[in-house]
Each structure stands twice: as C-alpha cells, then as structure tokens.
Amino acid sequence: MKDDGKTRLSLCRLRCSVRIGTPPGALSRMPGKGAHPRRGRKAPEELLQRFLFGVCGMRELTKNPESFCTLGIETSCDETGLCLLRGARTVFAEVLASQIEEHAPYGGVIPEMASRRHQEMFLPLLRELFLRGGIQDPSREIDLIAVTQGPGLMGALLVGVMSAKGLAQGWDLPLLGINHLEGHIFANVLHSPFLEPPFLNLVVSGGHTEIVLVRDYGIYELLGRTRDDAAGEAYDKVAKMLDLGYPGGPKVDALAAQGDPGAFDLPVPLGNSPEMDFSFSGLKTAVLWKIEALKKEGPSPFPLEDLCASFQRAVVASLTGKVRLAMKHTGLSRVAVSGGVAANRGLRQGLLEIPGGEIFLPPPALCTDNAAMIAAAGYNGYMRGRRGDLALSPNPGMVLA
Numbered sequence: 001m002k003d004d005g006k007t008r009l010s011l012c013r014l015r016c017s018v019r020i021g022t023p024p025g026a027l028s029r030m031p032g033k034g035a036h037p038r039r040g041r042k043a044p045e046e047l048l049q050r051f052l053f054g055v056c057g058m059r060e061l062t063k064n065p066e067s068f069c070t071l072g073i074e075t076s077c078d079e080t081g082l083c084l085l086r087g088a089r090t091v092f093a094e095v096l097a098s099q100i101e102e103h104a105p106y107g108g109v110i111p112e113m114a115s116r117r118h119q120e121m122f123l124p125l126l127r128e129l130f131l132r133g134g135i136q137d138p139s140r141e142i143d144l145i146a147v148t149q150g151p152g153l154m155g156a157l158l159v160g161v162m163s164a165k166g167l168a169q170g171w172d173l174p175l176l177g178i179n180h181l182e183g184h185i186f187a188n189v190l191h192s193p194f195l196e197p198p199f200l201n202l203v204v205s206g207g208h209t210e211i212v213l214v215r216d217y218g219i220y221e222l223l224g225r226t227r228d229d230a231a232g233e234a235y236d237k238v239a240k241m242l243d244l245g246y247p248g249g250p251k252v253d254a255l256a257a258q259g260d261p262g263a264f265d266l267p268v269p270l271g272n273s274p275e276m277d278f279s280f281s282g283l284k285t286a287v288l289w290k291i292e293a294l295k296k297e298g299p300s301p302f303p304l305e306d307l308c309a310s311f312q313r314a315v316v317a318s319l320t321g322k323v324r325l326a327m328k329h330t331g332l333s334r335v336a337v338s339g340g341v342a343a344n345r346g347l348r349q350g351l352l353e354i355p356g357g358e359i360f361l362p363p364p365a366l367c368t369d370n371a372a373m374i375a376a377a378g379y380n381g382y383m384r385g386r387r388g389d390l391a392l393s394p395n396p397g398m399v400l401a
C-alpha cells in the first residue's frame with residue numbers, strides 16, 4: 001500500500017478536516033525562512049552564537065497584549081494539538097488529531113506508536129492551522145511558542161518539544177515549556193473570565209488525580225493526590241474488565257446514566273480519612289470481585305448499567321468528598337475542575353451539588369487534552385515575565401507544585 005499522507009491520516013480520528021500531503025516545495029516557501037524582513041539578515045556569527053547558547057526570540061514586548069499571538073503545542077499523550085491564541089482567551093484557530101482509534105485495539109496508549117503519529121501529523125497540522133488562522137509570516141505574526149514540556153510520554157513529548165525548538169529557532173520566537181497540569185488548570189481560565197486566584201482546582205485525568213490550590217498564577221500548592229491509580233485510569237481499567245473498550249471513561253459514564261447507583265455497595269476510597277489524598281486501586285479490585293461473583297451466581301442478564309452506576313457513585317463520592325475537605329481546609333469556595341474525567345456527567349452534577357461551592361466546569365472539549373490550554377498557560381506565564389530558551393527538554397515526570 002502506498003504510504004502517502006492520506007493513508008496515514010485516515011488512521012487517525014480527526015476532530016478537524018485536514019488536507020494532508022504538503023505540496024512539494026510548500027515548506028520551503030513558508031514565510032519566515034531566510035532573511036527576517038523586520039530585523040534584517042543576521043550575521044553568521046550571531047546565528048552561531050544563538051545556536052550555541054540557545055538564545056531565541058529575545059525581542060522586547062512592544063505589542064499590545066490584546067493582539068499578542070501564542071502558538072500552543074500539545075503532544076504529551078495521544079492527541080496532537082496545535083492552536084493559535086490571541087491575547088489571553090481568544091482561540092482563533094485550532095486543530096487536533098486524536099489517535100484514540102489506533103490505540104483502542106490494544107486497550108491503552110502504545111507509547112512508540114504515539115510518538116510516530118505525532119511526528120507524522122505535526123507538519124500537516126501546522127500547515128492547516130496557518131491556513132485556518134490566515135498566518136502568512138509566522139515570524140512576524142506569532143509572538144510566542146508554548147509547548148507541553150511534561151508530564152507525559154517521553155517519546156511523545158520529544159516530538160512537540162523538538163518541533164517547537166526548531167520553529168522558535170527558525171522564526172526567532174520566544175519559547176516556553178509548559179507543565180501539562182498547569183495547562184489543564186488554564187482550560188478553566190480560558191473558559192471563565194471571572195475565575196481569579198485563589199481557587200481550588202481538581203485535576204482528574206487518565207494520569208492524574210490532584211487537588212491543587214492555585215494561590216496565584218504560577219504559584220501552586222498540592223493539597224492531595226492519588227496514592228495509586230488516577231481516576232481516569234480506574235475508569236479505563238473497569239471498562240476493560242467489562243469489555244467496553246478504550247477509553248472507558250465515556251462508556252462507563254453513558255452506561256451509568258441508565259443504571260441504579262445504589263444497586264451495589266462499593267467502597268468509597270479513603271472516605272473516612274481526613275487526608276485530601278485519593279486511592280482508586282481498592283475500588284477497582286472490589287469491582288473485579290463483584291464482576292466475578294455476578295458472573296458465577298448473579299442475575300441474567302448481567303447488570304452492566306447498575307454496576308457502572310455503582311462504580312461511578314463511589315468515584316464521584318470520593319472526588320467530591322475530598323473537594324469538600326479542601327474547601328474546609330482553605331476556606332475557599334471557588335473550585336475549578338479539569339482533565340478528561342471532568343467531562344463526566346456524574347462528577348459535574350456531584351460538584352454542582354456541593355453546598356456553598358462556586359464551581360467552574362470547562363466545556364467537554366476543553367476537559368480533554370488540547371493545545372488551547374497550553375497556549376493560555378504560556379501567554380499568562382510570558383506576561384508574568386517567564387522566559388525560556390532553546391535548552392528546553394522534555395520532562396516526563398515534571399511536577400507542578
């Protein structure tokens with residue numbers, strides 16, 4: 001089979017229509033290559049110095065922050081996301097290629113495959129992004145590149161970070177590495193103009209379950225975290241036990257809506273603990289035992305919806321219980337939620353029912369991985385005075401607080 005761009009693209013589920021196959025010579029015609037029209041051609045020694053010492057984009061901030069344009073790049077797991085953000089909140093072009101369908105047969109993300117797909121998708125998506133955003137001369141029209149530095153899969157992060165470094169070097173643009181979790185927090189900032197620090201942020205994704213106190217932008221305190229599995233991971237593993245496919249979260253969520261949450265008495269993890277930590281592996285094991293018992297002597301048909309609803313009740317009770325504790329501990333009522341599990345209907349409902357809570361929920365598209373949240377965190381960091389350089393390297397175990 002001919003391995004052209006079209007074939008490769010069809011393997012990925014795209015949330016945008018992308019014309020693959022960069023026409024021959026298109027990249028070499030990309031504006032910004034060669035002499036910089038605004039600042040003139042650089043002396044070879046200056047270019048060498050910049051290369052050796054990793055200086056990039058040392059331009060002064062003369063632009064009105066409202067028209068400042070940030071290119072956001074996200075490749076930490078199985079979504080290749082690119083976005084153009086104007087000012088703090090206006091996303092004026094965005095493309096995202098999800099690899100979920102490719103990883104689904106394996107029941108989880110295959111890291112090597114994820115890196116290859118990011119690498120194949122990056123330039124075609126960048127080209128589409130610029131078409132959508134009307135960008136003709138990136139070195140003049142873009143002011144900052146913000147890329148996910150970690151945490152995530154090493155090979156996947158490498159593709160985003162090295163591409164961003166190449167673009168920053170080539171277009172002489174400032175570059176910032178962004179913590180993926182800070183990005184998730186900024187999904188709320190992007191969506192809710194009225195959300196101001198201090199606030200609590202519950203980050204619930206496939207890799208993380210954390211309650212973060214956002215004292216100010218850039219100043220984060222970790223109040224609680226999972227001791228074992230992340231909430232999304234527990235959803236995915238329970239879905240696997242029930243043969244529901246990957247990713248399991250949305251499927252369990254949909255089935256739970258049709259079941260009885262009180263049908264099975266599953267334990268609420270660390271329900272009586274005064275700590276703000278989470279734990280989901282015991283609950284996952286309890287579900288496994290329940291499945292085995294039901295298969296042996298249980299009712300027919302198998303009570304799939306009831307089991308999903310009971311599991312979801314325990315997860316939501318655990319998450320909302322710890323949010324209540326954090327509210328009490330800090331005296332804060334503003335709570336934002338982010339990460340893939342923030343799309344869960346049961347969790348959204350449970351949070352909205354917390355007495356005295358002022359709850360901020362991003363729309364589902366901003367809950368899962370995307371580049372807009374990375375761009376928003378980058379813009380905010382840059383305006384606060386953060387600066388980076390070409391020494392940037394991926395950090396798969398990067399911590400937030």
Ligand code: KG4
Nearest residue numbers: 205206207232247249250340341344368369
């Ligand atoms: O934030 P995300 O896109 O990627 C990570 O950084 O992990 O989150 C993906 C996770 C997966 O575990 C997926 O099953 C879960 O979020 N998820 C959900 C829902 N939608 C996605 N979990 C529960 N209910 C949902 N509706």
Ligand code: ZN
Nearest residue numbers: 205339368369
């Ligand atoms: Zn994420």
